[in-house]
Structures are given as C-alpha cells and as structure tokens.
Amino acid sequence: MQHDALIDLLDRMTLEEKVGQLVQLTGDFYSDRADARTGPMAQLGVKDSELANVGTVLGVSGAEECARIQRSYMARNRLHIPTMFMADIIHGYRTIFPITLAIGASWNTRAAETAAEVSAREASAAGLSLTFSPMVDLVRDPRWGRVMESTGEDPYLNARMAEAFVHGYQGDDLLGDTSRVAACVKHFAGYGAPVAGREYNTVNMSERQLRDMYLPGYRAAIAAGAKTVMTAFNTVDGIPATGNRHLMRDILRGEWGFDGVLISDFNAVRELEAHGVAADDRQAADLAMHAGVDIEMMSICYMRELPGLIREGRVDASLVDEAVLRILTLKNDLGLFEHPFRGVDPEAPTVVRPDATSRAAARRVAAQSAVLLANHGSVLPLRSFTTVALLGPVARSHDVLGSWSAQGVPAEAVSLADGLQEAARRHDIDLEVARYGQKPEDYTKLDDATFQEAVALARRADVVVLALGEPSAMSGEASSRTDIRLPQAQVELFDAVRAVNPHVVVVLSNGRPLDLGQIDGAQAILESWFLGTESGAALADILCGDTNPSGRLSMSFPESVGQVPVYYNGDTTGRPYEVAPQEKYVSKYLDAGNYARYPFGFGLSYSHFVYGEPELTSTTFDAEHPLEIAVDVTNDSDADGVDVVQLYVRDPVAAVVRPVRELKGFHRVAIAAHETVTVRFTLCERDVRYVHPDLAERSDPGDFLVSVGPNSRDLNSPMTVRLTETAA
C-alpha cells in the first residue's frame, strides 16, 4: 500500500480504532474456545467488542491458528486492517539453535545469521511476522538468568552479533521475501545490569557508562535496520525505561533517528505504577505515550485512558496518530494489507518441523558454539579402541534446548547419549552409558544406585565422559541464582567417579557462566551450554575429533560468585593490582584473585596456535589514514583447526577512566595443520572514540596500546600507536 493510502486509512479510523491498534494481547484472547477467552478478558477487563480493534497478537504460532485468527479478525475489523503475529523466537522456532550466549561464543556472525535465517523461515511459515529478537543486553553478572539470551559482556562483539541477527531475520527485502520476519531489538535499555543480578531489579549507572558500554549493541541493531525496539522492565537513571522520554525520544528517536515501532515489554506500561512513577493507569498511559511507546503489551492503560487524556488536552491526538501510523507502516512493510496470511497458505496450512537442512545448520552452529575449557594431557579427542563410560544426569537428557526455545520439542533433540552412541560406532569406541540417574530430578539429587553404577562403570573404563549441568529451568527469565556452582549432588558424583578414574571429561550444560572450582580436577571440560536440537550430535563430533572445537567465551567465568561482576574490560583504578601485586594497598581481595577463572575470548582447540610478533604498517593514524596490524599465526599441530584472533586496544590517558583493554576486532581463521596464516586488522579513528563527560562520543589525539592474541588475557606485549588528529 502506498504511504498516502496509509494516511487516508488513518484519517478514516475512529479514535477507538486508533487506540486499539496501540494494544497487544496474547493469543488466548482470540481462542475459539469461549472459556479460554473469557478468563483472560475478564482478568484484564477487555470487552469482546474491543478485540476487533486490538492491533497485534502476542505468542500465537502455528499456521492454522494464525490463519483462523486473522480470518475472523479481518472480518470483524471495520476497515479490514490485518492483525499481526509476534512471538519470542530467540534461538530457533522448531529447529532450535544454541542459546544466544553460546552463539556469541562462536564468534561467528555467519552462525548468528544462519540461526536467524532458519528461525525466520520456520516462524514465518508458522504465521509469525515478527520476532522479539535479538536480545542485545550487555551482561556481566552470571547470577542473572537471562545472560543465556545475550551474546555476552563486550559491546563490540554484541554489536557485530546484533547486526547479523537482524540481517538474518529481515534479509534485504522484508516485503517481498515472506521467509523473513521483522526483528525487535531488546530490551532498551540496560536490562542486563540489574543490581545484584536479581531479576527485574534496579539498574544503576551513569548515562555516560550506559552510552559507552551498553548502548552500542542496540544502536548497531537499529543501524542494521531493525524494524522495532522493545522497552526494558528496568529503570534507567531512576526512571523506568518504558516511561523514559529522554531515553526513547531524545536518544532512540532523536539522536539515532529510529522511526520504527517501539513496543513495551509485557505489562511494563502498567508497571510504571509499581515502580512508583505513576499513580494510576491514566498517569501510566500519559508517561508512556509521551515517552514514545507505540504498542502497550498486555496491559490496557492506553485503551482505557488515552481518549480521556486527549479530551483533557494532556495528550495531543497527533502523538496517537504518529504511533498508529508507525504500526500501520510496519504492517505495510510486511505486506500484510495485500497478504494478511503472509508466509502461510490459509487453505493448506502446514506444520513446521525440523528437516535435514535445518538440522544440518543447527549442528554446524552448535559445533562452533561449544567451548573447550580444559584438555589436560590431550585426553580429547577420544581415541579409537578405548572404553568410554558416559555418566551423569545430562547424559541421556533431552533438556538441551534451553530457555526461550519457542516450539522446540525436546524429544526431537539429539541427546549426548544419542550422539555419542552413533559416533562411537564410527570411531570404534566401546561406549557404555549409565542407566540410572537420568530423570530430570536427578540434576539435584542422585540415589545410591546411581552412584554405585557410576563408580562401577568408571572403574572399568579408560575414559569417563561425565555430563553435568543446570536444568534449563535454572536460567532464562525470572531465574536468577545466588549460588552459581553445580548442584552439590553432581559434585559428589564427580568426586566419586574421579576417585576411581582420573581420566574424567566433564561436558557441561548450563545457561550461565558457573563457578567450576569444584571440578577443577577434571582432565577436560567441554562447555556445551544448551546447544539445541542437534546438541548431542555436535558434541559427539567434537568429543570424537570430527570437529575441532573453535568456541571462545563471550562472557567470563568467575573464580567464585564473590568476584561477581568480573569481566575483562573493567576500568583501571588508582591502585592497580598489576603494578604491585605484592603490595597490600592495591585493588585486590584477601581471599581470591582479581581475574576470571576462564576469561572472555578464551577457548582451546585440538590444534596448537603460535602467534608471531605483530607488525604495524605505521605507528600513527588519523581519521583519513587508518593503520594496519598484521600477525602471523601458525598451526603447530597435525590437526586442521580454526582460531579466533582478537585485537584489543587500550587508551592509557583519556578524559575519563578507560577499560584496561577493549575488543576492537576479531577474525575466525581456518588454519590447516602446520600452516601459517597472516591475519590483518585495520585500526580506524572511530575505533578509539569514547563517550566524554559531556556525553559526546569522539576520539582524542594521543597514544594507544594495541595487542593481539587468542583471548583477552594471553596477549602479546602491547605496541604503542598514536592518533595524530581526531575527526573534524
């Protein structure tokens, strides 16, 4: 539809119809079972007659159900405006990919784009037009359950991944390509920094830090064309994001020029009252509308209060018109006026299921997302003609999809046992899999039979693969933990097994960085997160050497929760520990180290990569003349592999205290056995910009320290380069 036609449509809408477009309700309000509908309607106070004007639907999927709702909706809507289906397709719709924290650990933007493409294809075929993804909240606190949804602790990596997700979801032609869906970058802003890692808790930081560290990811997603943004539950500088005019109107829409749809999180408009910045629904609607929230998700302050606010002159009708026009434009950008069923054939709705292609993609991304944290004595990869015992509560578990796994079916997933049994046959490995201790509750308590069987199997095996971890319910929304260790029963199992066999390979399945101190004695540790539908197949590929692991942590693993938050890009201090580690009066603890047990960017390979001394094309650069850093990386092993070569920069003297190092580039590089590859980085003036006290982002002329290496800790000695003049 042409834009003028949209304006004409808007002009023909009554105020009630306009306000209806600003509301989003869950699918049960449209259920064809009256009892399923009247409950929610009564609870929220929505009248049946109002449903025909509600603009969008949350959380419904399935081609047949979406087609049914759309058909009846358009018949009842006076102007035949189509509704639109939105849902949380975070890391897969039916074919489930690794959780986003794991995809971040792939350091492969192509992996993110693939996951998004397959997700979009399946979601669109199931009737959805938008996904509430990518979640781009920067995270530093593993106590928070939603770190599993994030790509980690670094602004640069988050930004690259956010761009890739948006492009994978939306493609280049959202109107013409019905295999794509609109993206929604969330949660704007700073949701990943709740005080004490407690879900929905206050976020306390300066605007300068918010802009410097937390906003770049969202900004990159919007620059990549994300069609919508979701407000965060939390406060930003004392004002809830959903009612924060400065954040939404000044920064998001003013500075960044975002003119897409801004949707609140679930009930977040009404929660302005619980936050204590609105006395009632009327004030909540007033605040949110002035902040620029277009769609109110699952509360009806707009529906009940906007007509009165307009009549009183508290809200200008033009604000409502602007919001409605953005929603109509979004629907139009998706072609819904001409094709209201979009990716669905309403006469022959299909059921989306994983297929060979989607499974192959999921297996490939999963294999790139696992991180090898330890491999003492190169116990991995497992060798042919060995006896392997597969033990532990996760061994046969299908709880491998993780939180936010949409329509994923655990039974369709490949468990570790499934995958390893198939691989063992290929590799002449004699595999025995424990029978006991495989129920969901066995994650937190294990009976004597389990222990006895485990010890017996471990005693007679050459190598033990011990599958441990969190159930998926321990991470995700509303799942913060104060104790980030493995359940005690699992530690006891580890100790019992290791007492009879020192060759223990632990495979971890978890949704957050954990304190792994209690399994330090493991000969190998493979971090598998929740790898999704093809989890067991991908893990078996790695364990048996068919895949050389290449994952690198996108979030630090602390020594203990007492260190939290611990992250690689912390600011320096006036008494830096590194300068005088033996001194008492320096920044350190009495009872723990300062550093993560496994740092950002860390991960092992079956190959052995050796870094040469980096070379600079120049020791100076400016806005017109970037400089290049080249480093030779040699694979000094017999195993072809992939390394993730990382570039870090430090600004030793600036107008504000700066991080001890910041990621400014990375390359995933395939390096064949005994081959040497030259990896090149370009350092530009814009790479060294930062947010100054006046909140402007710019660079300063001066020296910078540049380092290259395989992770944020093991870096070559820094080289000094000089920015001779900043951008005009």
Ligand code: GLC
């Ligand atoms: C949830 C989440 C948000 C999600 C929304 C809709 O509470 O905070 O990420 O998109 O509700 O399900």
